[in-house]
Amino acid sequence: MIMKKYFTAYINVVPAEYEKWFENLAAEGWHPTKINHLSSMVMCFKQTESKKYKYSIELLGKLRKDRIQSYKDFGWEYVGRMSSIFVWRKEYIDEKPEMFTDRDDVKKRSDRFIIAISFSFAIFLLTFITTIFIAILGLLSKINPDWFQIILGITLSGVLTLFLGLVIRKINKNKYK
Amino acid sequence: MKINKARDRFIPMSETMIYILLSLIGDMHGYGIMQNVENLTKGRIKLGAGTVYQSLGKLEKGELIKCVKEENRRKIYAITQLGTQILEEERIRIKEIYDNLEGIL
Numbered sequence: 001m002i003m004k005k006y007f008t009a010y011i012n013v014v015p016a017e018y019e020k021w022f023e024n025l026a027a028e029g030w031h032p033t034k035i036n037h038l039s040s041m042v043m044c045f046k047q048t049e050s051k052k053y054k055y056s057i058e059l060l061g062k063l064r065k066d067r068i069q070s071y072k073d074f075g076w077e078y079v080g081r082m083s084s085i086f087v088w089r090k091e092y093i094d095e096k097p098e099m100f101t102d103r104d105d106v107k108k109r110s111d112r113f114i115i116a117i118s119f120s121f122a123i124f125l126l127t128f129i130t131t132i133f134i135a136i137l138g139l140l141s142k143i144n145p146d147w148f149q150i151i152l153g154i155t156l157s158g159v160l161t162l163f164l165g166l167v168i169r170k171i172n173k174n175k176y177k
Numbered sequence: 178m179k180i181n182k183a184r185d186r187f188i189p190m191s192e193t194m195i196y197i198l199l200s201l202i203g204d205m206h207g208y209g210i211m212q213n214v215e216n217l218t219k220g221r222i223k224l225g226a227g228t229v230y231q232s233l234g235k236l237e238k239g240e241l242i243k244c245v246k247e248e249n250r251r252k253i254y255a256i257t258q259l260g261t262q263i264l265e266e267e268r269i270r271i272k273e274i275y276d277n278l279e280g281i282l
Contacts, residue, residue: 056227058227065250066247066250066251066252067230068250069249069250069251070206070207070208070226070229070230070251070252071226071227071230073206073207073208073226073251074207074208074211074225074226074229076226097225098225099225099226099227099228100225100227100228100231101193101222101223101224101225101228102191102193102225102228102232104191105225105227105228105231105232108231109227
């Protein structure tokens with residue numbers, strides 16, 4: 001049995017929440033068939049046996065081979081990557097394993113997500129301000145701009161700026177999780 | 178100069194960093210460090226894979242440890258002279274805290 005989940009990385013924006021989401025599905029027997037660059041939009045799950053997995057989400061520039069080996073030594077399985085988001089999991093019986101056991105490392109992981117999102121946030125904010133500025137110029141001058149494009153630009157960049165701002169706020173609030 | 182930079186960057190050192198650094202008095206890889214720390218602390222500290230990997234990267238960048246061998250994509254590290262010096266300074270600092278606490282409690 002196959003199940004599809006959509007925009008999971010955009011719904012579960014806090015890394016710890018995303019991990020919990022994967023873990024709950026694994027407990028019900030649902031495991032991702034493959035994780036690749038498109039998985040943040042569509043992810044397929046296959047139902048087999050229920051497993052006690054600890055998932056771990058990490059944002060990395062590139063994955064070095066010695067990191068894979070080191071994690072493997074600790075029993076972590078590399079599940080896949082969605083762009084720069086890397087997914088790992090480890091099966092356990094009693095004590096739930098943690099990828100990061102130092103409070104500062106957990107915060108560092110959250111900070112990396114915040115920095116990456118802040119870049120897109122800044123671009124959309126700049127687009128939003130620029131389109132508003134163009135709209136004001138259009139209203140004050142005799143030039144008749146394409147109002148459909150301007151309104152579309154303001155709406156889209158405004159919504160995305162707001163969404164990303166809320167995501168940053170939520171991750172920041174949960175930075176030690 | 179190097180020692181001053183290392184002091185600024187690493188002192189005071191976290192418990193995790195101290196245990197990783199003292200494990201590397203003998204050559205060891207990441208998983209070996211985790212096992213050693215678990216033994217030394219009688220199971221109290223179980224270092225996570227990510228924490229060990231990141232700490233090793235930070236210590237290597239600060240030249241407190243160095244990679245001495247690579248076996249099957251597994252890096253083996255050892256403490257450097259600078260690392261030993263920093264560890265000794267930490268020992269003195271922690272002993273001072275211990276002595277001061279012992280007099281009060």
